[in-house]
Amino acid sequence: MEQCDYDAVIVGSGIAGAVIAKTLTDAGKKVLLLDAGLESGMALGGPQAYQNQMTYLDTFYKALAKAPNSPYPKLKNAPSSDVLEVQPVEQMDHKSGYLVQKGPLPFGSDNWVGPGGTTQHWLGTTLRMLPNDFQMKTMYGHAVDWPFRYGDLRPYYEMAELEIGVSGDVADQQRSLPNIGADYFSSGYEFPMKKIPQSYLDHQMLQLTEELEVCNPYLAGSHVVRCCSTPQGRNSDPNPKYGFERVAWDRIGQKLVMKPRLHAGYTPVGSLWDSYTGQRCEGNAACVPICPVQAKYNALKTLKRAKEANPYLLEIRSQAVACEAVVDPDSRRISGVRYKRYESDDSRVYREHVARGKVYIFAASAIENAKLLLASNAANSSDQVGRNLMDHMCLLTWGLFPTPVFPFRGPGSTTNICSFRDGEFRREHAAWICPIDNWGWGWPEFSPGSNVAKEVANGIFGKRLRRELNHDLTRQILLHFECEQDPQPSNRVTIDPRYKDRIGNYRPVIHYDSSDYVKKAFRAAKLISNRIFEVNQIMDKTEYLVSEPDYWEFEGSGYTSRGAGHIVGTHRMGNDKRESVVDPDMRTWDHENLFLAGCGNMPTLGTSNPTLTMTALAFKSAEAILRQLEA
Amino acid sequence: MPNTNLSTEPALKDIDPDLPIFLNLSSKLTGYSTDELEQTDMLETYYCMLMKEEDQDGIRAFFEKARQVLTSLDVDDEIKATFIDHSPYDGLAQRIILMWYTGIWTTMNQSDVKPPQARMAMISSQTYQEGLIWATAETHPAGAKQPGYASWERKPIPRFNDTDGQK
């Protein structure tokens, strides 16, 4: 075997890469982590970290469109997708922008390439998947089964919840979640922190919505609406009963274990620059795109802990854009990762290097991992790389509550309707989760700014303007029915030599569409939303416009879909190497020293935000990587 | 930069007679009292924005008109007739309202292209935070002036208590 500088080379500094880097270095392994973003952005503490946050905030305050990536640098040498670039496919000019959208529907979600990855702009919701999500084929005859069950992943979920620092309530979830069985949580399990308080708005909605009976056009009988507080990676009151201190590598047993604390309790992890800041969520109500005090988890917190614990084992190399995996033609092992190191984003000048390690982990995000593998002609004997691209397709409904509910406050969502996350209806149509949104009509209509613009354009001014705006803005309600998309091989990421970025790396080419499985869910969800609005006397103000990019018609009605930013599926796991890209340990079938991390591994999406699941998977594969390194 | 400073030079409002007119007109246009507008500390910033961006003669004429309107018997009616209906001065009155509410200034191009092209920009990170729209919604600017842990669980403590409006 050739001389390797590192035990592992990791591409990507998002939560998957960060967790694997930390787990490996904690176990004494030498790791090189390549990040495509700016070196200054990788500051893990001190004045530079503070300065970065202040700069991001300043950019955010001044942005006209407060899109998810708006605070962060737009790098030409390491581009990110941007929701502001999304238009109807016919209108798109493929010369500009990052994603090349071939349609028929434009892919409406974005992620961020840079230090900490998309956890910089994520909302922070940390939901586990449900047991039936892992066996869709067996239970409902749709999609595929995972190569293992929920129970196999459960211990890793606990590790993920410790690493992120999750605030939640076990009893709430046990009471409300459908079909979870008695073993959903291990006996006596507690979250590190108590649940984030549910909003005043939630409490007004819950009164008539909880236990409401509704009908589904695709299924006989009625269903009961149940709501649940939403667990999230955001600091709240510590749970005095929380018993774990850290995840550790048990060399003898060759597995990861959770070490118990000497005394129960938990200390919230605050901001990078000052541990006193960010000890609690302070209600900034801007989680997407940025938490000013860093009460919300971001992956730099994990990298900081890793660097502090093992400064000489973890090397982070910035402004390093991976462009190709080097495959040894005889052994089929990966012998290096070629990357382009740029001096500054002001110029296209770069130098190429090759990073070498015993094991390689691609953790660059679902779309970027696929792109990298395709560019390398690697790991694709199954022809599944880039395929089965999935997202939550969201149906938004909005209106005015009869009395003030005071939105635009608190975290983006503190309660969700969970009764349709699983059930027999999944034979007919997609499941959904419906978070109750705390931020008014911001998402569909760019409120509150758009409201004042409309009123003023109608000639309203003075006290009447103030009164009318106050009346409407304090009553704004928004629901989003986030529907699970089924895996379709034709929904995919590909590459094309005609489409490259400034330093010659491929731009992702996306083919994307919806299916009747999702469209039926939209129809059912809209009817249920109508019922919820009716019972609560919410004046429906929902409008779907033909001109919107993701508009379609189904069974006589028009709907607009929006992407949730939950990008998964592009290099899925399986038991059969002909139908999957990685094995249950997330090792590629084709190359025994190449592992893939992130949401691309997920064969189905379920109805949860995928971050918690992919973090659990990261711990699972880190365990397998350590076994392999020590074999 | 915030305006209230320690200099011993005379305040802008003491030397420019249009500034108090701007303040009073803004109060009428926005529905907020002059005290409330002053508490945002944005008065001079917005006034200077106007002076910098708009045609000088047009602005002076605008303020001359405003001076007259503010002394009329039914100020609200006069404002509507003079500044709102038909949006004179490229809709300046509406642009002033939007500026106070959102911190965004809308420049109308000066060329002969019709209809006039609007270009919008957030004036500064302070104007974003001091936008009246947030207090109007009984909340705070997203990402700033945070109201504290668990505040979203109960009714908000309003920044400007509206004694006139109905709830």
Next chain:
Amino acid sequence: MTSNNMLYRQERNPQRHRFIRSDQPLTLAPDTPVFEEIEDLRQALQFAVSLEHFTIPPYLCALYSIHESTNPEAARIIRTVAVEEMLHMTLAANILNAIGGKPVIGSSKEPLPTYPHEMPKIATSFPVNLLRFSKDAVNTFLRIERPAALTKPPKTGQFRSIGEFYASVREALRRLDHKAKKKNPKGIFTGTQKQVTNEHYYGSGGKLFGVRNLDDAEDALDEIVGQGEGIDGSIEDGDGASFGDDVEYAHYFRFNEIFHERRYRPHDKPSDAPSGDLLRVDWNAVYNMVPNPKMSMFTVRPGLHKKAREFNRIYTKLLKNLHNACNGFPDALQEGIPMMHAMRIAAVDLMQEPCGIGNYTAGPSFEIVP
């Protein structure tokens, strides 16, 4: 020992406390006032609560007057100190609760001085004002925190410094508890009201804990005095490395860094000015708040007066909330947190509006309103 305290002890920085608690018997100066009986001690602890309370509005005025995003270091230091003073106030209330007393905050039974005012019971001759961030303000903070190197002797019933006052409290706690233990194993620690712990109040580094016995009470006093003066009155005597990144040093020294616009180096002597890196301070990036604002100053401007009154309304409500929290209902503090934030916003609004007195703007007056 409660598990809370065990957590706290493990996290304590030994270096910071090097100067403070020795296990030797405590000797007070012959003219230091003594708290003879338990009722005297309870009154003393109530005084401690009021004293800590008294220092907070001046810190907040200085803090709020700093323009947003400027002077980050100075703002951080003052904010940390203000938070720690609230911590001291709560610790004192916890001790008082523990010995069977009932803390009073913000009601007519706790007469609050209006500013300017001299510190009660402490032998100083300087008034404490509500000022915008300035050298004058920081100088006042230094004098509050520093044990006075006396040029004049204290009057009867006065203490040389805050540190000396707490030394007398400590002496009384030890003496009275020892005496009471002859009859009752709990000694004087008979209180049963729920106390405020870091479960209810955060951001102060987790140093807020319940008091159940003499050890806890002494820990609490160590915390208060340690953060305050740091060296038990012997500021001139420290040797060895007192400063540096690992040492969390007392309020006095933090203010000194702002005043001199320099950081301490690890081997600077406590009696010297700091000699390290520059600490950038922009003394002009502040609101020109009128000194010692009062609601009555603004009556000619009704809108302004209304706002000044609104600030005081929230302040009064907050004090009631703190009172409840310290009297057996610590969970109530969750309602108090948003009030503190709303106060900050109202204070800055006041400081942004000219008040018609010279070039000054208005400011928060911290008056109780019915």
